[in-house]
Amino acid sequence: MKIEGSVALVTGGNRGLGRAYARGLVERGAKVVYAGARDPRTVTDSGLIAVALDVTDPASIAAAAQQLSEVNLVINNAGITRGGPLLRASVFEDARAEFETNVLGTLAVSRAFAPILGANGGGALVNMLSVLSWVTFPSSGTYSASKSAAWSLTNALRQELQAQRTQVLAVHAGLIDTDMVAEMDAPKTAPELIAARALDALEAGLDEVLTDDVSAMVKSLLSSDPKDLYAALGQ
Numbered sequence: 017m018k019i020e021g022s023v024a025l026v027t028g029g030n031r032g033l034g035r036a037y038a039r040g041l042v043e044r045g046a047k048v049v050y051a052g053a054r055d056p057r058t059v060t061d062s063g064l065i066a067v068a069l070d071v072t073d074p075a076s077i078a079a080a081a082q083q084l085s086e087v088n089l090v091i092n093n094a095g096i097t098r099g100g101p102l103l104r105a106s107v108f109e110d111a112r113a114e115f116e117t118n119v120l121g122t123l124a125v126s127r128a129f130a131p132i133l134g135a136n137g138g139g140a141l142v143n144m145l146s147v148l149s150w151v152t153f154p155s156s157g158t159y160s161a162s163k164s165a166a167w168s169l170t171n172a173l174r175q176e177l178q179a180q181r182t183q184v185l186a187v188h189a190g191l192i193d194t195d196m197v198a199e200m201d202a203p204k205t206a207p208e209l210i211a212a213r214a215l216d217a218l219e220a221g222l223d224e225v226l227t228d229d230v231s232a233m234v235k236s237l238l239s240s241d242p243k244d245l246y247a248a249l250g251q
């Protein structure tokens with residue numbers, strides 16, 4: 017996928033990692049970068065075009081797809097976490113919200129834009145996943161499950177979109193320094209660096225990118241016994 021001259025949409029492009037993706041695309045010469053946001057007024061960077069887009073709202077997705085018929089790159093970045101153990105009282109409400117956004121939102125945006133990508137030569141779909149697609153922590157059960165499901169969907173989308181020559185890139189990362197994990201006191205990678213590594217992988221034509229040491233380490237241990245994998249994570 018060549019970013020220079022592309023027409024891109026980034027979901028959740030108003031802040032955090034999505035903003036870093038959007039700015040990175042502008043720096044690399046994308047012709048147009050649409051920053052999808054639930055509230056378009058929160059898109060403040062020059063060079064970005066704000067688009068109203070709530071990935072849990074079918075009407076909002078349909079309106080965006082109708083408006084953005086020239087897009088050839090979609091970055092499914094929007095995501096939420098509610099955190100907390102599986103035995104907490106609010107777990108079903110939290111899990112439904114996480115699955116609505118992280119899984120079904122990603123699927124709905126991908127389905128709406130798949131024909132547009134196809135009509136524009138194939139293009140690319142980038143799905144923002146996590147190291148938690150592969151492992152879980154006591155505080156991340158429902159979020160991890162949602163990211164595992166999104167990883168599976170990403171693999172299925174790659175198979176289904178192969179015929180129309182759409183590149184589908186899975187992006188995995190550990191902690192990124194954004195609002196989402198602001199309360200966590202642990203090493204984090206700058207969103208600009210994660211976005212840059214993902215965009216490098218996109219331009220290299222890859223299917224998957226491990227954007228930091230944690231995601232690379234976990235991937236390397238996936239064939240281990242779970243006890244060894246979780247021991248390596250200090251669990």
Ligand SMILES: NC(=O)c1ccc[n+]([C@@H]2O[C@H](COP(=O)([O-])OP(=O)(O)OC[C@H]3O[C@@H](n4cnc5c(N)ncnc54)[C@H](OP(=O)(O)O)[C@@H]3O)[C@@H](O)[C@H]2O)c1
Pocket residue numbers: 027028029030031032033034052053054055058069070071072092093094095096117121144145146147189190191192193194195196197
């Ligand atoms: N931060 C990490 O450590 C980390 C690690 C691995 C993967 N990730 C993933 O990276 C992606 C970006 O996360 P982040 O760290 O940048 O989080 P963030 O700072 O909390 O930003 C989340 C973004 O998603 C948007 N969003 C949430 N629900 C939405 C919806 N229904 N429709 C449209 N946009 C919605 C938010 O928009 P509003 O401003 O309207 O809320 C915001 O732009 C997520 O998929 C997350 O799961 C994050």
